[in-house]
Amino acid sequence: MAHSKATAPDDEPVGRNSTIAARIRRIDSLPTLVATDGLFSRQVSPFAKEVQAEEVVARMGSKTGLELMRGVAAVNRGDFFDLLVLGAGPAGLRAAVEAASRGHRVGLIDPKASITGAPTGAHSKALREAALCGxxxxxxxxxxxxxxxxxxxxxxARQMRIFLVEHLQGIGKLHDETHIVFTPTDRAKPTKALEFNALVIATGSQANRFPPVNFDLPGVYDSDTVSMIDRIPERLVVQGAGIIGLEYALIFKKLGCKSVVVVDIFDQVVPMLDSSLQEACKQTMASEGIELVMKTKFTQVEALPDSTALAPKIRVTCEGGKILDCDCLLSACGRSGVTKNLGLESLAIMGLQVGRGGFVQVDENGYTGVAGIYAVGDCAGGNLATIGQEQAVRSMRKHFGSGMLSKETRMSAKPLGVWTIPEMAWAGVTEEKARSDGLDIGTVTVKFNRTVRGCVTHQEGFLKMVYHGVSGKVLGVHMFGEQSCDLINYGAEAVCDGDTVYDILQFVFPAVTYHELYTLAAQEAKLKIMHRGAKSLTAATAWERVEVALAKSCQEEGKTIREVLHVAFRYFDLDSSGYITPEQLKAALKGLGMQLSDEHIMKMVVEATGSDEDEHIEYEDFLRIFNVEPERGIVGKAEIQQQGL
Incomplete structure (x- = not known):
C-alpha cells in the first residue's frame, strides 16, 4: 500500500464538553456552499450565525431545555454531516457505523436502493454454499x-437503523475538500451540495478488462458481471488462475459443469500463496477434472456463427494454436480501484494522489493527506473485505477518536482466506519468503486425519507451520481444508503476538476440534528444534530414549557418560567387531524394552552414520549421536579393541 507523506488530523480532544466545543469550532470555521442559480456560492456558515461553540457548551448546564435543543439542532440540521461515506460496501458501511456509534451524524451515499454491505465476492460464496449443499x-x-x-x-438495515445512519440514494462527486455535489437517483429530487467534516471514499473496485476478450459477446463475463449468469454452464473457460478464477472454476465444476479449463499467462497459480497451498490447489483441480493451462495467453475470442444470447457458443484461440470452445467465458484478471468521476482530481493540487491501478494512496490509517478525507477498502488497495473493514475502523478512530489509536500496536499479520473448495487460509510469511530473507527456519506439516476430529469427519486437509529454527517463534501458518478460514485466526494471533511453539503447547483448545492441529504441529516443531539437523524425528526420538536410559545409569552407578557409553557400545556390539549392525541394534534395543520395526532401525542407523549407504555404526558415530566427541587417539576399530571393547 502506498503512503502519503501527510499526517492525519489530530485526535478528538478528551472530555465531553471539550469534544462538543471542538466539533462546533470546526463547523464554525467551514465555509458553506448553498444552492443558487449557478449551483454554488460561498457565504458565512449559517451555523456560526445561529450558535457559537462556547455558547452551546454553556447551554449544557442551562435550565432552559429549548435553548439547549436549538444548539443541538444547529449541529445536526440541513446539509451538514460529520461524516459522508461514498460507497456502501463492507468497508463503507463499517466506517459509517463506527462514526455513527460515536454520536456523529453520518450520511451513506450509494445509488442502490437496498444496502447489503456485502463484498463483491459474496456472490461466489453463495454459489459455493449451493454447490456444497448439493x-x-x-x-x-x-x-x-x-x-x-x-x-x-x-x-x-438493522445496523443503519440502530445507529441512525442516513442512506442518501444517489451519487456524489467532490467539489472541494469540504463539499460534495450529491445527485439523487430519483431525478425528481434536485442536485444539492452537502457539507462534511470528514469524508470516507469506499467506492470499491472493478474488474480489469483486457483484449482480446470482447465483453459484449453473449456468454462472456468478468468478476463483476458474473453475478448475471443465470444457468450452470456446460463448458466453462476461466481466464486467470488467481483467487477469483480458482474459486469460480471449482464452484461451477462442483455444480455440475462438464468441462472447466483455467488459462493463465503466468507459471504459478495464486503466486502470493505458500508453495504448499499452490500445490494443494493444483492437486484439487486435477482430482476434480479441471484442466490447467499455464504460461498461455488468449489471441482471439469470437462467437461461433450459430451462437445466440440464450445459447452462447464461444471460441477461444490461445497462443500456440490451442482452441477452446465453450458456452461461458469468465475473465478474472485482477481488479482496479473505482476512483474515476469522483472529482478527486480537484484535490490533486492539495496532495490527494491516485496511483497505479486506480488506488487512492493513503497512510496506515486510510488518510489521504487532504483535510478530513480518507479512503478505505478496495479503492485504497484493501483487496479483501476484512482488511477494508479494519481500515475503516482505524480511519474513524483516528478522526473521531480519543487518541488511543496512536498508542496501539497494529497486527503485523492479518488472517486471510480463500473460499475455494476446500477452503485455504494463511497468516504470516510463506516458507519461500522466509528463506529468501535469509531466516533460519523450520517447517512442519500436519494433516487433518492426525486429529480426532479428522478421524471422525474424514476430511482432507493440512496445517503447515513456519517457525524460527532456534527460538521456535511462529512466523507463518498456512491451512488447506474445510474450516481453514475459521481456524486461521489463532494462527494469526500467534504470529502477531510473537508466540513460540512452546507457548502453543501451553494453550488449551476445545476437545475434538481441528485446533488440535496447532498442538500437533507445535509438538513436532519442538522435537525438530531439539534435534536440529536430524534426518528423522522417529530416529532422533529413539536415540533420545537410549540417551535418557544411559543418563540414569550414570546417576545410579556414579560413572561419567563416556564410561557408560564404552560399556553400552560393548553391549550393542555383540560380536566385538568394533561396529554395530542393524540386527545388533535391534536386538540390543529389544533388551532395553524398545520394540522397533526394521524401518525404524534403519532410520536410526542413518541418523547415526549420516549416510543412507553405510549400515555400520562405528564407535565414533555412537559417541557423536550422544554429542560426545571421540577421544584423541581413539579413532578406529583396532583402537577400540585395544581399549578392551
Missing amino acids: ATTWAEVEQVKNNTIQGAIRAS
Missing part, C-alpha cells in the same frame, strides 16, 4: 443467492 439446478442456486442477499439487506 444444488444441481439453477433454481436451487438462485434460492441460496436470494436468501443470502435478503439476509445481508436485513443485517445492514
Whole structure:
C-alpha cells in the first residue's frame, strides 16, 4: 500500500464538553456552499450565525431545555454531516457505523436502493454454499443467492437503523475538500451540495478488462458481471488462475459443469500463496477434472456463427494454436480501484494522489493527506473485505477518536482466506519468503486425519507451520481444508503476538476440534528444534530414549557418560567387531524394552552414520549421536579393541 507523506488530523480532544466545543469550532470555521442559480456560492456558515461553540457548551448546564435543543439542532440540521461515506460496501458501511456509534451524524451515499454491505465476492460464496449443499439446478442456486442477499439487506438495515445512519440514494462527486455535489437517483429530487467534516471514499473496485476478450459477446463475463449468469454452464473457460478464477472454476465444476479449463499467462497459480497451498490447489483441480493451462495467453475470442444470447457458443484461440470452445467465458484478471468521476482530481493540487491501478494512496490509517478525507477498502488497495473493514475502523478512530489509536500496536499479520473448495487460509510469511530473507527456519506439516476430529469427519486437509529454527517463534501458518478460514485466526494471533511453539503447547483448545492441529504441529516443531539437523524425528526420538536410559545409569552407578557409553557400545556390539549392525541394534534395543520395526532401525542407523549407504555404526558415530566427541587417539576399530571393547 502506498503512503502519503501527510499526517492525519489530530485526535478528538478528551472530555465531553471539550469534544462538543471542538466539533462546533470546526463547523464554525467551514465555509458553506448553498444552492443558487449557478449551483454554488460561498457565504458565512449559517451555523456560526445561529450558535457559537462556547455558547452551546454553556447551554449544557442551562435550565432552559429549548435553548439547549436549538444548539443541538444547529449541529445536526440541513446539509451538514460529520461524516459522508461514498460507497456502501463492507468497508463503507463499517466506517459509517463506527462514526455513527460515536454520536456523529453520518450520511451513506450509494445509488442502490437496498444496502447489503456485502463484498463483491459474496456472490461466489453463495454459489459455493449451493454447490456444497448439493444444488444441481439453477433454481436451487438462485434460492441460496436470494436468501443470502435478503439476509445481508436485513443485517445492514438493522445496523443503519440502530445507529441512525442516513442512506442518501444517489451519487456524489467532490467539489472541494469540504463539499460534495450529491445527485439523487430519483431525478425528481434536485442536485444539492452537502457539507462534511470528514469524508470516507469506499467506492470499491472493478474488474480489469483486457483484449482480446470482447465483453459484449453473449456468454462472456468478468468478476463483476458474473453475478448475471443465470444457468450452470456446460463448458466453462476461466481466464486467470488467481483467487477469483480458482474459486469460480471449482464452484461451477462442483455444480455440475462438464468441462472447466483455467488459462493463465503466468507459471504459478495464486503466486502470493505458500508453495504448499499452490500445490494443494493444483492437486484439487486435477482430482476434480479441471484442466490447467499455464504460461498461455488468449489471441482471439469470437462467437461461433450459430451462437445466440440464450445459447452462447464461444471460441477461444490461445497462443500456440490451442482452441477452446465453450458456452461461458469468465475473465478474472485482477481488479482496479473505482476512483474515476469522483472529482478527486480537484484535490490533486492539495496532495490527494491516485496511483497505479486506480488506488487512492493513503497512510496506515486510510488518510489521504487532504483535510478530513480518507479512503478505505478496495479503492485504497484493501483487496479483501476484512482488511477494508479494519481500515475503516482505524480511519474513524483516528478522526473521531480519543487518541488511543496512536498508542496501539497494529497486527503485523492479518488472517486471510480463500473460499475455494476446500477452503485455504494463511497468516504470516510463506516458507519461500522466509528463506529468501535469509531466516533460519523450520517447517512442519500436519494433516487433518492426525486429529480426532479428522478421524471422525474424514476430511482432507493440512496445517503447515513456519517457525524460527532456534527460538521456535511462529512466523507463518498456512491451512488447506474445510474450516481453514475459521481456524486461521489463532494462527494469526500467534504470529502477531510473537508466540513460540512452546507457548502453543501451553494453550488449551476445545476437545475434538481441528485446533488440535496447532498442538500437533507445535509438538513436532519442538522435537525438530531439539534435534536440529536430524534426518528423522522417529530416529532422533529413539536415540533420545537410549540417551535418557544411559543418563540414569550414570546417576545410579556414579560413572561419567563416556564410561557408560564404552560399556553400552560393548553391549550393542555383540560380536566385538568394533561396529554395530542393524540386527545388533535391534536386538540390543529389544533388551532395553524398545520394540522397533526394521524401518525404524534403519532410520536410526542413518541418523547415526549420516549416510543412507553405510549400515555400520562405528564407535565414533555412537559417541557423536550422544554429542560426545571421540577421544584423541581413539579413532578406529583396532583402537577400540585395544581399549578392551
